[in-house]
Amino acid sequence: MRVWAVANQKGGVGKTTTAVTLGGLLAERKQRVLLLDLDPHGSMTSYFGYDPDTLSQSSFNLFAEQEPDAQAINALLLSTPCEGLTLLPSSMALATVERRAAAEGMGLKVSRALAKVWDQFDYVLIDSPPVLGALMINALAASERLLVPVQTEFLALKGLERMIRTISMVTQSLRKDLNYTIIPTMFDRRTQASVGALRELRNTYPNTIWAAMIPVDTRIRDASRNGVPLSQYSADSRGAAAYRSLLKSLLSQQDQRTPA
Template sequence: MRVWSIANQKGGVGKTTSVVTLGGLLGQRGHRVLLVDLDPHGSLSSYFKLDPDSLEHSMYQLFFNNNCKNRDYIGQVIRPTSLRNVHLLPAATSLATLERQVSGQEGMGLVLSRSLAQVWDEYDYALLDTPPILGVLMVNALAACQQLVVPTQTEHLALKGLERMVHTLKMVMRSQRRELPYLIVPTLFDRRTLASVTTLKEMRRIYRDKLSPEPIPVDTRLRDASQLGLFPHQLEDESRGVRAYRHLLSLLDNEIEKANHG
């Protein structure tokens, strides 16, 4: 299984859209995909018409249930989506209380890694949707993943969030004593606005080789797909947004190949 975390310490940058669209495109290729919602807001779960306020089984239970090492229990948590080979590990709003409840407990940064180990051979990819704050959920996501994708809105204020995220990543890599490849993805790009164009130029100046060369454009079809609970390619396979994410997926594939032959 390949595990990708989609993360940024700023909200509203397109993390959930990126998880859903990339996951759907991987599913379209025939891969077995597990989407994991680690955000107490439950945007990914809500995308697929689940209610994070009323879920009986969710990521929250995996942090406390003694059976979390049991494949049968994880099977109760995983839900289907509109694609046969793409499944969802949903979030509950109770995740918001997790930080306080697990404070001081050992091993809580590896709960997700242990959970994914139970289904390692059943999926080709796991894509993790993360909360916009550094805490135990973000630590779990960074500890479990092999590739980090950092969606960043092309507006000036988003650059600060990106700076914090890169700082956090470097801090985590030092503590874990390992390199974690990351790719910054400009999102919500509108070439008609000076703010988008200027911010993209600034991102290219600062981050150069760590930046995806093609930004994800503003595309109302992505929003339409969200309202319908569909993967964007199911609604319109050749929309601007889907084409941009397909290009991003090819870029990530190339990064993996380079790492494997490095």
């Protein structure tokens, strides 16, 4: 099983869209994909028509004092309209995890939970909250790869600086290597601000940025409104083509790192 986390300390940069779209594309490749929503706001959960305010069973259960076994984790899973794509939803209760984290030492709860369903999925994509805390640390600790969507505008670049510092700090604390890829999102070639931000991203992070970008595409919003991954809603859209290219790049890098 491969575990990828999608994270940024700035909201509104395309985290949920990236996780759901890549998950849908992996499912099209006949991969068994788990989408894990660790954001108390529950954007990924809402994407598929579930209400995080009313769910009594959610990823919050992974942080219980008595850790759930495989059967209990399976009871938390919800279906999606996409074959091969399963959701472990969020709920508002996740917001209480931060208050308990220091006392209970819960930094590896998600890692231990995923180990119990390791053979059930080929990929897990974690949508983490835009705040450094126990939930993001759990996402980073559980993952082997980090995807960092960054909106191509200058305020988002400042948020990226904080995220890069966080990656360094957390990986040192966890004593693990974590490959990360910066993904420029919401690119609009018609605006100088977007073009300039992309140029700065490429100049500042030449070794960790994906070579292309995710364009502004209204089909992305439409897919979300209809509760299906972008490639299922509009396979020939510009956004779907861009995410297809991104996935191809990520899988190629993964293959290069996998020992023969």
